[in-house]
Amino acid sequence: MVAASATSASSVTAASPRPLALARWLFAVATLVLVMVVVGGITRLTESGLSITHWSPVSGALPPLSEADWQAEFDLYKQTGEYRNVSGPAGMDLAAFKFIFFWEWFHRLLGRVIGLAFALPLAWFWLRGAIPAGYKPRLLALLALGGLQGAFGWFMVRSGLGTEMTDVSHFWLSIHLLTAFFTLGGLVWTALDLRQLDRQGHGTPARFTGLALAVAVILFLQLLMGAWVAGLNAGLASDTWPLMQDRLVPEIDWSNGVVWTFTHDPFWLHFVHRWWAWVAVAALVIMARQVKPLDRRASIAIHSAFGVQILLGIATVMTGVALWLAVAHQLVGALLVGAFAWGAHVLGRQAR
Structure with missing residues (x-):
């Protein structure tokens, strides 16, 4: 009887909404988005965005591991209009290519990290019954925005990979950047709603x-x-x-x-x-x-x-x-x- 009561109490505790914990998690993800904005700015200003000419969501998490792999990536970059018209005539060598490759690779890696930092805790909170009523659709929408952000980033890169192109489309760049800002605003707004819910114990967003x-x-x-x-x-x-x-x-x-x-x-x-x-x-x-x-x-x-x-x-x-x-x-x-x-x-x- 006592054991059954303890198990029941534990289940109730596990299923209790935890708005403050969710708010802190969303603020942490928002901080990662700020870091992403910085790294994205460096990637753009160092002309690094076109250094990776393919989108490999899984295998792309690792950088080239041998000189042969590095040379293969460099050869792909040499086919772009940016290399033919800008970088190549300026005398870019493999060492300089490794520098710009790092920033684009790190930018994409950070995007993967943010995705995991959102998706995994979301799944945990969901399974624990810790998400307050009415917030699951909003959190799923934020997750979808993160996925769109990755897709928009690739469309942006692809827009600059033509043999005559030397930069990405400024339209796609604006979509990519503004989606990041919109996601940031959504994270902050939702976190503030959850923090207010924790303080009051009730109320509408x-x-x-x-x-x-x-x-x-x-x-x-x-x-x-x-x-x-x-x-x-x-x-x-x-x-x-x-x-x-x-x-x-x-x-x-x-x-x-x-x-x-x-x-x-x-x-x-x-x-x-x-x-x-x-x-x-x-x-x-x-x-x-x-x-x-x-x-x-x-x-x-x-x-x-x-x-x-x-x-x-x-x-x-x-x-x-x-x-x-x-x-x-x-x-x-x-x-x-x-x-x-x-x-x-x-x-x-x-x-x-």
């Missing part, structure tokens, strides 16, 4: 308010422009600030049509990205002022993130896109997304 949606659209456009600027190397269009080519508005080529100019012209995109930033700042300030009476820490996080981001953006331009400044700019962009998600969640909790 926060909702997205009208103000948060408006700011999200403005911020999305700024991040999209930033991704296109990165993909087209448009950061090199000017190394002065606030003027470009000694003018407020640079000379822009409209001969290919408005649509092409809006989506491809490096001078136009650089110009829009640097000045739309102030629209984003204004929107974030308005949002942060609404957040401050409810959670001062979230307001400070938003102000700090966009302030540092603006300074890093200016410094990146004026240094001719120095690698570590550009990487820091991308990292703080991700932190800004996290701070925005935090502030939007605060407003959403209040609305509930």
Whole structure:
């Protein structure tokens, strides 16, 4: 009788929801995504993204293990337009190829690690009955986003593997990067919902308010422009600030049509990205002022993130896109997304 009671009690304990444990796990995965954003930035800025010309989800976890394997990978890279038109004429040897190969391989390896860091704990929490009611679909959606991120990454690489291509498509680069930011925001939002559930023991998740949606659209456009600027190397269009080519508005080529100019012209995109930033700042300030009476820490996080981001953006331009400044700019962009998600969640909790 006693043994049966103990077994029953153990089963009840095992099946109890653990929202705080899940929240901590999601914050840990979000941290890994931030690391991924940094490594992705380094991969892009060192022109490493096209060094691996195939997608091998399982065997690709290991780097080449012999000189013959390295030479085979190098020979595949030599068939790309990037090598024929850029790297090859610059005199790339096997040692230089190993350097760029490392960053692309590490980027992909980290993606595998993040996938396992999400999928395995998710399965464990699921089997233990630790996931609160209503959260399983959301967690599965986040898992699916991670899988899409890997697929988008390959489509991005494949877009640059043509014999005449020297870079990946900036459209695919923006999809790849913005999916990472969206996933990061989803991780933070869900973790905050779970933490709130742990504190209150009941209640409905926060909702997205009208103000948060408006700011999200403005911020999305700024991040999209930033991704296109990165993909087209448009950061090199000017190394002065606030003027470009000694003018407020640079000379822009409209001969290919408005649509092409809006989506491809490096001078136009650089110009829009640097000045739309102030629209984003204004929107974030308005949002942060609404957040401050409810959670001062979230307001400070938003102000700090966009302030540092603006300074890093200016410094990146004026240094001719120095690698570590550009990487820091991308990292703080991700932190800004996290701070925005935090502030939007605060407003959403209040609305509930």
